[in-house]
Amino acid sequence: MLTFQSKTGDLTAGSFRIAGIFRSRNSSFDQVTVFTRFDDLAAILGTTGGMHEIAVVLKEGQKTNAVAAGLKKQYPSLLVQTWTELSPQMALLSGIMDQMMYIIIGIILLALMFGIINTMLMAVLERQREFGMLMAIGMNKPRVFAMIVLESVMLTCAGIPAGILFTSLTVGSLAKHGIDLSSFSKALSQYGFSNIIYPVLKQSMFMPVILMTALTAILSAIYPAIKALRFKPAEAIHKI
Amino acid sequence: MGNIIESHHLSKTYNPDTIPVHAVNNVDLAVEEGEFTALVGPSGSGKTTLLNLIGGLDYPTGGEVKIEGVDITNMSENKLIDFRLKNIGFVFQAYNLIPVLTASENVEFVMLLQKTSKNEREKRAVELLTEVGLKDKLNKRPSELSGGQQQRVAVARALASKPRFILADEPTANLDSVSTENLLEIMAKLNKEDNMTFIFSTHDQRVIDKARRVVTLVDGKIVSDTKK
Numbered sequence: 209m210l211t212f213q214s215k216t217g218d219l220t221a222g223s224f225r226i227a228g229i230f231r232s233r234n235s236s237f238d239q240v241t242v243f244t245r246f247d248d249l250a251a252i253l254g255t256t257g258g259m260h261e262i263a264v265v266l267k268e269g270q271k272t273n274a275v276a277a278g279l280k281k282q283y284p285s286l287l288v289q290t291w292t293e294l295s296p297q298m299a300l301l302s303g304i305m306d307q308m309m310y311i312i313i314g315i316i317l318l319a320l321m322f323g324i325i326n327t328m329l330m331a332v333l334e335r336q337r338e339f340g341m342l343m344a345i346g347m348n349k350p351r352v353f354a355m356i357v358l359e360s361v362m363l364t365c366a367g368i369p370a371g372i373l374f375t376s377l378t379v380g381s382l383a384k385h386g387i388d389l390s391s392f393s394k395a396l397s398q399y400g401f402s403n404i405i406y407p408v409l410k411q412s413m414f415m416p417v418i419l420m421t422a423l424t425a426i427l428s429a430i431y432p433a434i435k436a437l438r439f440k441p442a443e444a445i446h447k448i
Numbered sequence: 449m450g451n452i453i454e455s456h457h458l459s460k461t462y463n464p465d466t467i468p469v470h471a472v473n474n475v476d477l478a479v480e481e482g483e484f485t486a487l488v489g490p491s492g493s494g495k496t497t498l499l500n501l502i503g504g505l506d507y508p509t510g511g512e513v514k515i516e517g518v519d520i521t522n523m524s525e526n527k528l529i530d531f532r533l534k535n536i537g538f539v540f541q542a543y544n545l546i547p548v549l550t551a552s553e554n555v556e557f558v559m560l561l562q563k564t565s566k567n568e569r570e571k572r573a574v575e576l577l578t579e580v581g582l583k584d585k586l587n588k589r590p591s592e593l594s595g596g597q598q599q600r601v602a603v604a605r606a607l608a609s610k611p612r613f614i615l616a617d618e619p620t621a622n623l624d625s626v627s628t629e630n631l632l633e634i635m636a637k638l639n640k641e642d643n644m645t646f647i648f649s650t651h652d653q654r655v656i657d658k659a660r661r662v663v664t665l666v667d668g669k670i671v672s673d674t675k676k
């Protein structure tokens with residue numbers, strides 16, 4: 209037995225026979241959602257062919273606001289709401305996820321920074337004699353500095369394509385098969401998230417991440433480079 | 449002819465505050481253009497320290513060094529690097545060359561620092577390597593060369609910058625007797641034909657015999673100075 213408010217404002221009801229029970233990946237959705245035939249419902253509500261809500265699913269999430277604004281303009285009599293307006297908690301959660309991602313990127317870049325500092329410091333200390341010799345025969349400090357920073361950048365440039373290839377392969381495969389998080393499904397489905405996640409690589413993320421990585425490489429080469437400049441040629445050459 | 453190198457009361461004391469080591473002690477030395485001078489003395493007598501001081505690789509704790517009348521004792525580190533590039537050629541005992549560059553690229557490197565044009569660099573590198581007998585090794589990396597050949601590349605590299613003199617700290621210490629003789633011959637030839645000034649330290653009697661002037665150091669002091 210289902211009760212509704214009809215188009216005229218009266219309370220009406222209809223009795224339906226349950227034909228099946230469904231379960232989606234979203235338990236809160238399942239609790240409040242019932243599917244009926246459109247015509248049956250229209251008869252009870254007296255809407256005859258009309259409807260009270262249309263859900264629009266976009267392929268590109270970024271266009272939500274633009275499309276909503278367009279629809280508002282086109283149908284000024286209708287109430288147009290984006291999903292963030294309909295479900296602010298969800299929007300908040302999604303925003304937190306995005307922030308988390310930037311924090312994680314930050315942590316990874318920090319780890320990268322330590323990796324590069326370590327590698328370059330080793331490379332510099334190992335070649336102390338070479339740097340001593342170079343300064344002895346007349347390579348000046350700005351050149352030595354530039355050389356070390358450039359080496360670090362080149363190291364990173366070699367790493368970036370390899371990283372992109374690896375990421376594309378792994379994410380590509382996961383996007384196809386999905387990441388099965390069913391062991392956490394209870395928690396996830398309460399928030400309305402599916403328990404199989406299909407990761408996507410945003411093309412727009414590539415450039416900023418590459419630039420940040422390159423910047424990190426340059427920044428982290430500075431300390432090893434300064435270290436190299438402190439070598440005294442007379443001492444560095446005779447280091448065994 | 450005037451002196452290219454002059455030192456007055458030159459001293460270098462290591463650890464002045466704890467156990468002072470007078471590595472170079474009040475040395476007066478004058479070197480004229482065209483000399484072929486050996487610096488000898490027992491281990492620890494201060495040969496390396498003295499060469500570093502007159503080559504502007506290290507600062508003295510007392511006295512002064514003049515290269516062609518220019519006092520280099522108070523030059524800043526950056527100015528000294530430039531001064532070395534323009535005036536002094538170096539040959540070290542080992543690790544003279546940049547391992548990833550070929551023989552000719554190593555020789556060209558100093559000329560690159562001096563901003564010599566590409567054509568001239570390549571031409572001069574071939575000339576110099578031919579002069580040291582390595583015409584057929586132009587494109588070999590140091591790891592593909594023998595110790596003696598590497599030292600000859602180092603001599604060619606030292607010459608490339610057209611220096612006023614060449615300092616060599618035990619250039620033959622890691623070489624067998626044939627390579628030693630070979631290197632000395634090349635240095636002597638460059639000295640005779642181009643009037644290039646050489647000052648080298650050594651322990652090797654055969655090398656000492658080839659020198660025309662022998663300066664002996666003991667405990668940082670010159671104890672004998674003989675010209676032949």
Ligand SMILES: Nc1ncnc2c1ncn2[C@@H]1O[C@H](COP(=O)(O)OP(=O)(O)OP(=O)(O)O)[C@@H](O)[C@H]1O
Pocket residue numbers: 443462463469470471489490491492493494495496497498
């Ligand atoms: N960086 C340093 N700190 C402290 N003492 C040093 C330093 N370098 C050299 N000495 C000391 O100075 C003295 C002279 O050393 P130097 O290396 O000039 O001798 P050398 O004649 O070149 O010896 P060798 O024949 O073994 O090469 C030695 O007693 C040495 O222990």
Ligand SMILES: [Mg+2]
Pocket residue numbers: 495496497617
């Ligand atoms: Mg020595």
